Structure formats: structure tokens, C-alpha cells
Amino acid sequence: MTDEKNSLSFEKELDRFLPGISVDCVILGYNEGILHTLVLKWKNLDVWSLPGGFVFKNESIDNAAYRVLNQRTGLENVFLKQFETFGGMNRVWNASSKNQHMMQVLMDQMHFDNQHKVKNWFQQRFISVGYFALLNMEDAKPIADFLSEECTWKRVDELPELLLDHSEMIHKVLQHLRNQINYLPIGKELLPKKFTMMDLQSIHEAILQKSLDRGNFQRKILSLKFLKRHEKLMLGAQNKAPYLYSFNEKVYMKSLQKGLGA
Amino acid sequence: MTDEKNSLSFEKELDRFLPGISVDCVILGYNEGILHTLVLKWKNLDVWSLPGGFVFKNESIDNAAYRVLNQRTGLENVFLKQFETFGGMNRVWNASSKNQHMMQVLMDQMHFDNQHKVKNWFQQRFISVGYFALLNMEDAKPIADFLSEECTWKRVDELPELLLDHSEMIHKVLQHLRNQINYLPIGKELLPKKFTMMDLQSIHEAILQKSLDRGNFQRKILSLKFLKRHEKLMLGAQNKAPYLYSFNEKVYMKSLQKGLGA
DNA sequence: TTTTATTTTGTATTATTGACACAATAAAGC
DNA sequence: GCTTTATTGTGTCAATAATACAAAATAAAA
Numbered sequence: 001m002t003d004e005k006n007s008l009s010f011e012k013e014l015d016r017f018l019p020g021i022s023v024d025c026v027i028l029g030y031n032e033g034i035l036h037t038l039v040l041k042w043k044n045l046d047v048w049s050l051p052g053g054f055v056f057k058n059e060s061i062d063n064a065a066y067r068v069l070n071q072r073t074g075l076e077n078v079f080l081k082q083f084e085t086f087g088g089m090n091r092v093w094n095a096s097s098k099n100q101h102m103m104q105v106l107m108d109q110m111h112f113d114n115q116h117k118v119k120n121w122f123q124q125r126f127i128s129v130g131y132f133a134l135l136n137m138e139d140a141k142p143i144a145d146f147l148s149e150e151c152t153w154k155r156v157d158e159l160p161e162l163l164l165d166h167s168e169m170i171h172k173v174l175q176h177l178r179n180q181i182n183y184l185p186i187g188k189e190l191l192p193k194k195f196t197m198m199d200l201q202s203i204h205e206a207i208l209q210k211s212l213d214r215g216n217f218q219r220k221i222l223s224l225k226f227l228k229r230h231e232k233l234m235l236g237a238q239n240k241a242p243y244l245y246s247f248n249e250k251v252y253m254k255s256l257q258k259g260l261g262a
Numbered sequence: 263m264t265d266e267k268n269s270l271s272f273e274k275e276l277d278r279f280l281p282g283i284s285v286d287c288v289i290l291g292y293n294e295g296i297l298h299t300l301v302l303k304w305k306n307l308d309v310w311s312l313p314g315g316f317v318f319k320n321e322s323i324d325n326a327a328y329r330v331l332n333q334r335t336g337l338e339n340v341f342l343k344q345f346e347t348f349g350g351m352n353r354v355w356n357a358s359s360k361n362q363h364m365m366q367v368l369m370d371q372m373h374f375d376n377q378h379k380v381k382n383w384f385q386q387r388f389i390s391v392g393y394f395a396l397l398n399m400e401d402a403k404p405i406a407d408f409l410s411e412e413c414t415w416k417r418v419d420e421l422p423e424l425l426l427d428h429s430e431m432i433h434k435v436l437q438h439l440r441n442q443i444n445y446l447p448i449g450k451e452l453l454p455k456k457f458t459m460m461d462l463q464s465i466h467e468a469i470l471q472k473s474l475d476r477g478n479f480q481r482k483i484l485s486l487k488f489l490k491r492h493e494k495l496m497l498g499a500q501n502k503a504p505y506l507y508s509f510n511e512k513v514y515m516k517s518l519q520k521g522l523g524a
Numbered sequence: 525t526t527t528t529a530t531t532t533t534g535t536a537t538t539a540t541t542g543a544c545a546c547a548a549t550a551a552a553g554c
Numbered sequence: 555g556c557t558t559t560a561t562t563g564t565g566t567c568a569a570t571a572a573t574a575c576a577a578a579a580t581a582a583a584a
Contacts, residue, residue, distance in 0.1 A: 018282055021349075021389055061349030061389060085347040085391050087283075087323030127283055127323060127389070129347050197562085213542065218562075220541095239560035240550040261540085459531085478573065480531080501529035502581045523571080 004111040006146035011112050014121050017054040022128040023065040024052035024166065025080075026173040027073065029137030030190040033202045034155050037170060038072060038142055039162070041150040044109060045102055049163035050170070051151070052128065065131040072151055073140040079189040080133045083176050086165055087127040094123055095164075106147065132173045134189035177207050182260040188247050194230060196242040197221070224260065226252035266373040268408035273374050276383050279316040284390045285327040286314040286428065287342075288435045289335065291399030292452040295464045296417050299432060300334060300404055301424070303412040306371060307364055311425035312432070313413070314390065327393040334413055335402040341451040342395045345438050348427055349389040356385055357426075368409065394435045396451035439469050444522040450509050456492060458504040459483070486522065488514035 027038040039048050051072040055064040062082070069080055093099045103122060112118045137153060144151040154160070156170065177184070186207065187200050201217050221227060227245040289300040301310050313334045317326040324344070331342055355361045365384060374380045399415060406413040416422070418432060439446070448469070449462050463479045483489065489507040 018387070018389070020280055020282060055349070055389075057387070058351065060351050061347065082347060085323065085344060087317070087391065089320065089322050125280070125319070127280070127317075127391075129349065129389075213544085214562090215544085215564080216542065219564085222563090237560080238552045238558070240548095240562075242561060475573070475575090476530095477532085477575085481533090482572090499529080500527070500583045502531070502579095504530060 003146060007111045008113060010146065011114060011118055014117065016056050016058075018057055020124050020126055021055050021061070022052055022126045023055065023061060023068060024050045024086075024128050024130050024169060025065055025068050025072070026050060026083075026130065026132040026170050027069060027140075028132060028134050028156075028173070028177075028190070029140065029153060030203055030206065031137045031153075033206055034157070035174075035206050036137060036153040037156050037159070038140070038151065039154050039159070040072075040144060040148040041152075042102070042106065042147060043149045045105055047102055047163060048160045050166045051145075061129050065129070069131075069133050071145065072143055073135065074143060075135060075140055078133050078135050079185060080131055083130050083132050084169075084172055085127065085129045086169065088165070089125075091128065091164060092123070092125045110147075130169050130172070132176070134184070134186065136190060136192055138192060174207075178209075181207050183256055185252065185256060188249065188252060194244040194246050196244060198242065200245075220261070224251075224255045226255050265408060269373045270375060272408065273376060273380055276379065278318050278320075280319055282386050282388055283317050283323070284314055284388045285317065285323060285330060286312045286348075286390050286392050286431060287327055287330050287334070288312060288345075288392065288394040288432050289331060289402075290394060290396050290418075290435070290439075290452070291402065291415060292465055292468065293399045293415075295468055296419070297436075297468050298399060298415040299418050299421070300402070300413065301416050301421070302334075302406060302410040303414070304364070304368065304409060305411045307367055309364055309425060310422045312428045313407075323391050327391070331393075331395050333407065334405055335397065336405060337397060337402055340395050340397050341447060342393055344391060344393050346431075346434055347389065347391045348431065350427070351387075353390065353426060354385070354387045372409075392431050392434070394438070396446070396448065398452060398454055400454060436469075440471075443469055445518055447514065447518060450511065450514060456506040456508050458506060460504060462507075482523065486513075486517045488517050 025038075029036045029038070038051055040051055041048050051068055053064060053068040053071075055061055059067070062080075065082070066078075066080055069078055070076060093103055103119065107115055107119060110118075142151040142153065156174065159167065159170065161167070162170075177186075181204065186203055187195070190203055191199055197218055198214075200221065201212060201214065204217070205211055226248050228248050230244045230246065287300075291298045291300070300313055302313055303310050313330055315326060315330040315333075317323055321329070324342075327344070328340075328342055331340055332338060355365055365381065369377055369381060372380075404413040404415065418436065421429065421432065423429070424432075439448075443466065448465055449457070452465055453461055459480055460476075462483065463474060463476065466479070467473055488510050490510050492506045492508065
């Protein structure tokens with residue numbers, strides 16, 4: 001679709017959204033020892049933000065978040081969970097003159113029939129429900145929305161300044177992840193179907209921000225009996241090829257309910 | 263204030279609220295081994311609900327929840343925390359004919375200038391942000407709002423059927439409490455200033471729904487060094503008077519950040 | 525002084541964790 | 555084959571924590 005068509009269809013959609021409510025998604029992926037999150041760069045602006053969206057009058061907020069996630073990644077059946085709702089008085093575009101300028105630049109380059117209506121929409125105070133998703137980076141094909149020129153992964157430890165309170169959101173999610181690591185399907189969601197034990201350990205290390213003992217980690221994980229070991233692969237190096245594992249989902253989920261233990 | 267005045271002032275306030283957003287509070291208190299929560303009975307209706315309210319356009323959602331809590335209990339400086347936001351499509355009054363009937367009974371007995379406006383307000387779909395509070399039951403003087411004939415404590419294990427998804431909210435809070443018991447100022451908030459070790463243990467037992475070994479519980483708690491032992495009191499029985507303890511708040515809060523351990 | 529129930533302490537047992545290390549294994553290269 | 559290399563499966567040891575039970579010390583009231 002062209003920009004113009006997109007602009008017009010968005011403008012029409014505005015009436016179908018609940019006013020004053022938005023969802024924002026912290027979409028986390030993992031690659032080579034580093035956690036990444038999906039961010040959008042606004043068109044012709046040096047402004048980055050989390051993927052977000054609005055809630056249709058006839059859908060649940062969970063559904064709205066899922067829709068956003070799906071539109072930015074093309075994926076379905078992704079792990080997605082609400083973590084906190086943000087409703088401070090600071091959540092308004094006109095909070096700063098910088099934001100107001102951004103809004104003007106935005107309006108100037110789009111093709112809205114009724115610019116006033118769109119501007120008013122964005123100048124509402126939004127209560128935003130924060131969600132986080134876990135997925136395998138290799139599966140996702142980041143897709144920008146019509147207000148953005150780029151949708152891309154960034155290392156969570158090298159994020160640009162983000163719109164409004166979006167940095168705080170990411171910070172809160174990472175905190176949450178650390179607290180809940182033993183109760184979340186971290187491995188299953190962030191890794192490909194088959195992976196090595198070192199991959200799994202690296203994720204835990206990335207989230208906990210500390211290194212773990214290989215032997216002890218392996219012993220604990222294997223003792224929980226939710227990994228299935230496959231025929232070896234992962235060739236190409238002059239050493240013993242690491243085993244590949246996959247999750248026995250049924251057992252894994254049961255283990256997670258009890259927690260994997262500190 | 264009379265009912266009529268209350269009705270009219272509420273009606274006027276409607277314009278100052280954010281549309282489609284509400285807060286609901288699960289206010290928890292503890293007494294004699296049992297957790298209680300504050301519920302409201304709607305006027306001349308066999309309908310119970312959690313204390314809730316709406317969000318002024320110029321206040322944060324945290325503030326709105328705090329205002330509701332304050333108005334129902336008369337208390338300030340209470341522990342209050344957001345736990346989850348509820349935004350399913352089922353969150354509408356006209357979901358059932360029973361609800362619609364309730365609304366009619368409600369309207370008939372109130373004195374609104376513009377009944378239509380008020381009715382429309384309540385027939386919105388609300389996204390509700392759930393909060394929970396912990397407080398000492400003896401401090402609070404439950405105060406009904408102008409739509410309710412009663413505001414009272416009920417044992418959480420003997421709750422009446424509640425409006426909309428309010429039962430689910432309480433269920434979720436209790437679950438959350440069990441998970442977070444080692445990180446929340448349970449004792450400080452739910453107990454009076456001075457209490458016995460058995461009081462504290464009973465709260466933990468009430469939340470975890472299982473009995474704990476007295477000796478071990480005492481040893482662990484005392485080892486964390488956040489309790490101050492007072493001159494003995496608690497007289498009146500033909501036995502050794504239990505010691506009274508109080509919290510050294512500074513140390514207690516530090517312990518909670520690390521967690522009290524499984 | 526006796527009764528009563530609380531509080532303190534002890535102890536034996538069993539799990540859990542962390543740090544370190546070694547032998548077995550298998551792929552690749554020669 | 556044999557060597558090199560890094561992975562993998564185990565083993566150990568000490569330190570710490572959790573669990574179950576029980577005896578002894580304590581103090582209030584009768």
C-alpha cells in the first residue's frame with residue numbers, strides 16, 4: 001500500500017479505537033549471547049519507540065497487543081504477556097516542545113484528509129498497557145508501520161533514547177525477566193527448535209547478567225528431564241560436536257509451573 | 263451529604279473523568295488467622311463488588327487507586343500496588359440481562375439530573391487497572407460510597423458472588439501474594455505495630471495455605487534481624503506471655519529486597 | 525508451688541549450591 | 555590411524571540451607 005492509502009485508512013480507523021488507551025510491546029529476541037528488542041524509527045525523525053498501537057472497540061487488550069506483535073513480526077503463536085500498565089501524567093505528547101515539534105514534522109509529511117482529527121488523537125493522554133514477547137530472532141521479519149521508516153532489532157544494552165517512558169518499560173521488563181526466569185519459557189521461546197546446552201546457558205547468563213558454572217547448570221537442567229537429546233550435528237569445527245537438544249514441551253511446562261529452582 | 267447532593271455532584275464529575283478507564287482495589291486485611299477483603303454492597307441490590315472508581319483527567323492511575331482506597335478506608339500511607347489490567351470484551355454492564363436489570367434498579371433510586379448521561383457512562387466498556395492494598399484491619403473504618411449501602415470486610419474464603427470479573431481479580435491477587443510473599447511487607451502492613459511471633463507466622467500460613475514449623479520459622483525470621491523485641495506484655499492468660507515484636511523498618515525493607523528466602 | 529503454654533535451643537537428617545577438576549568422547553586434520 | 559581440540563558427563567568436597575522432632579528454660583496466673 002502507498003503511504004497515502006495507509007494514512008487515509010488509519011484516519012478512518014481512528015473512530016473504531018477506544019480513546020485514551022494504547023498497548024506497547026517489548027519484543028525480545030536473543031542472538032549470540034545478547035538480548036535484543038524490536039524498535040521503530042519514526043519517519044524522517046531521530047525518534048525511536050517501542051512498537052505499539054491502539055485497541056479496537058471490539059477486541060480485548062490482549063488481542064490488540066497480539067495484533068501489534070503480529071504486524072511488526074509477521075509471526076503467530078508467540079509468547080506474549082502483560083507486565084504493567086503505565087498511567088502517569090507524563091504520558092502526553094505535548095509534554096515537551098520537542099515532542100510537539102516531532103508531531104508537526106510527522107503531520108507535514110503524511111497525507112491525512114483531516115489532519116486536525118489525527119493531531120487531536122495523538123494529543124490525548126494515553127494509558128498504555130505494557131506487554132512483553134519472547135521469540136526467536138531468526139523467525140521474525142521486522143516490518144515497519146506506516147509512521148516508521150525502520151523496524152529493527154537493537155541490543156538491549158545499546159538502546160537509543162526512546163519516546164516517552166518506553167525506556168522505563170524495557171527496564172521494567174528486564175527486571176521482571178530476571179525475577180521470573182525460572183517460571184518463564186525462556187528457552188523454548190527465544191531459541192530455535194534445536195540448540196546446544198551452551199545456547200541455553202548463555203540466555204540465562206544474558207538475563208541474569210552473571211556467569212554460571214557449566215557443570216552445575218547442565219546437571220540441574222538435565223535433572224529436570226525436559227530436554228530431548230538429538231543425533232549430533234553442529235559440525236564444522238575441529239572438536240567434538242556439541243549435542244543438540246529440544247524441549248519436551250509437556251514436561252518443560254510442568255517444570256516451569258514449579259519453577260526451575262534458584 | 264444527602265444522596266441527592268451526592269448524585270448530582272457525581273453526575274457533574276463525570277466530565278472530569280477519563281472515559282473507559284477504571285481502577286479496582288483488592289483491599290486486604292488480616293484478622294485472627296484469616297485474610298479479609300473489603301467489598302461493597304450496592305444499594306437495594308443483592309450485588310457485591312470491589313471498591314473501584316474512575317480516573318480524573320489530571321491525575322495518574324496510581325493516584326486514582328489511592329484516592330479510592332482512601333475514600334473507602336479513611337487511611338493514608340497505605341501499601342498499594344498495581345497487579346494487573348483487565349481488558350477483556352466481557353467487561354461491560356450490558357453483558358447480561360441481570361446486569362441490565364441492576365442498572366435500571368440503580369437508576370430508579372438515584373436522583374440524577376440527566377439520567378441518560380449517567381446510564382451511558384456506566385454502559386461504556388471499561389478497561390480496569392487492578393490494585394491491591396495491604397493494611398491493618400483495625401485501622402480502617404470502612405465507608406460506603408453513595409451507590410452502596412454497605413462497605414464491609416469479608417473472609418476471602420467466603421466471598422459472595424461478585425460483579426463482572428471481580429472474583430477473578432481477587433483470585434489473581436492471592437496467587438500473586440503467594441508468589442511474592444518473601445518480597446512484600448506483609449507483616450508490617452497487615453499487623454498492628456506490636457505483634458507476637460505467632461501472629462506473623464499465622465499470616466504466612468494464611469497466605470501460603472499450609473502450616474509451618476514454629477521453631478524453624480522463628481529461627482529464620484530472627485536470623486534476618488529486622489524484628490525488635492519489646493518488654494513483654496500480652497498478659498491475661500495462664501501461661502507465659504508471648505513476646506511482642508515490632509519491625510525495624512530500615513532493616514526489614516532491606517531484607518525484603520533480597521527476599522526472605524523460600 | 526503448680527499449671528500452662530510460650531520461647532529457646534539442640535540435633536540429626538536431608539537437600540541444595542558453588543567451585544573445581546578429570547576422564548571419556550567425537551570431529552577434523554594430518 | 556593418530557593428534558589436536560573442545561564438548562560432555564561425572565565426581566568430589568565444603569558450605570549452606572531446609573526439615574522434622576524434641577527437650578529445656580521461662581514466665582504468667584491460679
